[in-house]
Amino acid sequence: MSKAKFGIIVFPGSNCDHDAYHALKHVLNQDVEFLWHKESSIGDRNVIIVPGGFSYGDYLRCGAIAKFSGIMKDVVRFSGNGGTVIGICNGFQIVCESGLLPGALLRNASLKFICKNVTLNIENKKTIFTSAFNGNVNVDKIVVPIAHAEGNYFCDDNTLKELEDSGRIVFRYEDNPNGSINNIAGIVNKGGNVLGMMPHPERASEDIVGGHGGRYIFESILQNLN
Amino acid sequence: MYLAKIKVTLRKSILDPQGKAVEHSILSLGYKNIEDTRVGKYIELKLNAASEDEAKKIVKEVASKLLANPVMEDFEYELECLIPSKNGNSGKIHAGKVH
Numbered sequence: 314m315s316k317a318k319f320g321i322i323v324f325p326g327s328n329c330d331h332d333a334y335h336a337l338k339h340v341l342n343q344d345v346e347f348l349w350h351k352e353s354s355i356g357d358r359n360v361i362i363v364p365g366g367f368s369y370g371d372y373l374r375c376g377a378i379a380k381f382s383g384i385m386k387d388v389v390r391f392s393g394n395g396g397t398v399i400g401i402c403n404g405f406q407i408v409c410e411s412g413l414l415p416g417a418l419l420r421n422a423s424l425k426f427i428c429k430n431v432t433l434n435i436e437n438k439k440t441i442f443t444s445a446f447n448g449n450v451n452v453d454k455i456v457v458p459i460a461h462a463e464g465n466y467f468c469d470d471n472t473l474k475e476l477e478d479s480g481r482i483v484f485r486y487e488d489n490p491n492g493s494i495n496n497i498a499g500i501v502n503k504g505g506n507v508l509g510m511m512p513h514p515e516r517a518s519e520d521i522v523g524g525h526g527g528r529y530i531f532e533s534i535l536q537n538l539n
Numbered sequence: 540m541y542l543a544k545i546k547v548t549l550r551k552s553i554l555d556p557q558g559k560a561v562e563h564s565i566l567s568l569g570y571k572n573i574e575d576t577r578v579g580k581y582i583e584l585k586l587n588a589a590s591e592d593e594a595k596k597i598v599k600e601v602a603s604k605l606l607a608n609p610v611m612e613d614f615e616y617e618l619e620c621l622i623p624s625k626n627g628n629s630g631k632i633h634a635g636k637v638h
Contacts, residue, residue: 373580374608381605410608417610419549424556467553467611492556 317538319345320358322388322404324379329365329402329513336518337362341531350382360534361388365402365460365513375418375463376406385411397441397534398507402461405499405509414502414509415476416468418461422492426462430523432487433457433498433512437480440501441537442508445529455526457512459490464511466493466500476500484510540622541586541594547607547614548579582606585621594618595635 319337323330330347337343348355350368355361369378379385385407392398392413400408406418421427433455438447446452468476473494476482484499491511499510514527549555555577562576584601588594598616607614616635 373606377605377608409610415610417608419553419611420556422554422556424560469610 317343317360317535318358319343319360319362320348320355321345321362321364322350322384323347323364324350324366324368324382326368326370327364327366327403329515332513333362333364333401333515336515336528337531340518340528341535343531343535348384350379350384352387353383354387355384355391359396359538361391361396361398362515363388363398363400363404363407364515365404368403368407371403371463374410375403376408376410379403379407380411389413392502392504392507395504395506397538399442399530399534400507400509401513401515402459402464402511405511406463408507408509413507414500415472416466416500418463418511419465419467419492420463421461421465421490424462426460427464427490428458428460429490430456430458431490431498431512433484433526434487435483436485437483437501439480440483440505440508440533442501442530442533443483444536445533450529452526452529454487455517455529456524457514457517457527458523459512461491461511464491464493466497466511468494479503481505483508484512540620541588541591542619542621543584543586543594543598543616544619545582545584545598545602545606545614545616546579547582547602547612548577550611550613553611580606591618591620599635 321330321333337345408414435446481501485496486498489496501508514530517524517527557578558576565573602614
């Protein structure tokens with residue numbers, strides 16, 4: 314396993330940055346640094362986490378303002394060169410707004426903010442984010458919390474077909490909480506190096522908080538880093 | 540100086556749950572003649588531009604880059620001239636829709 318250098322982006326209003334830090338630093342014993350949104354470079358970091366929260370107060374549209382921050386320009390460059398990026402919750406909204414992933418996150422069909430555990434089906438175990446679900450572990454479902462009001466994934470028909478046909482829908486809700494198209498909970502980009510998901514794997518990485526299913530996502534990244 | 544009034548709404552093909560909730564409320568008030576309700580955003584920009592064409596171009600760019608997300612939203616705008624340039628007239632001069 315090669316040493317990962319995780320960078321967690323911090324926007325004004327991010328509130329899952331410390332959850333991600335805890336899971337990576339204290340549970341998985343990794344090298345982790347916070348990256349303030351005004352910085353223009355991710356430096357030596359080789360895995361970027363765009364965390365959950367309410368960046369810029371969710372003003373205008375979730376993630377719409379964050380995409381113009383200095384650090385996101387470098388994250389776009391980094392992902393374009395094949396760099397590993399995960400957008401979680403508000404981070405998923407931000408990477409969609411930034412064009413790293415197709416589609417957008419709409420208001421939940423129920424109009425309610427939903428905060429609960431959901432069961433995810435692992436749809437594709439061949440990505441760099443899911444390979445650890447294979448092998449000895451052999452897990453097909455994980456229970457991970459969601460906490461969002463705008464998690465209703467939407468994309469046009471052609472994009473949806475492309476996502477389905479190319480196995481880019483990585484996680485699906487077993488019981489759709491928010492109205493997302495085809496029960497989508499998480500997708501990867503064409504290159505397979507950017508993952509976006511509404512559920513919070515960093516909040517399900519140790520049994521003391523109710524489960525460790527999310528941890529396999531981070532372990533997969535570690536397995537696949539060169 | 541121009542005033543741009545920009546309206547951003549969810550695309551027609553997308554279910555607007557907020558609009559539906561508002562509509563249910565309106566119907567519960569007893570107004571049975573409401574057919575459709577959509578909720579959107581309204582944004583005003585004051586901008587300096589040398590011409591109406593330049594102002595239009597700026598408004599369209601700002602709206603499509605930031606104010607609306609083309610994956611899920613349409614925008615439309617009205618442009619009003621607040622301080623006329625040498626040969627311009629004040630008042631509403633242009634309205635456009637972008638889907």
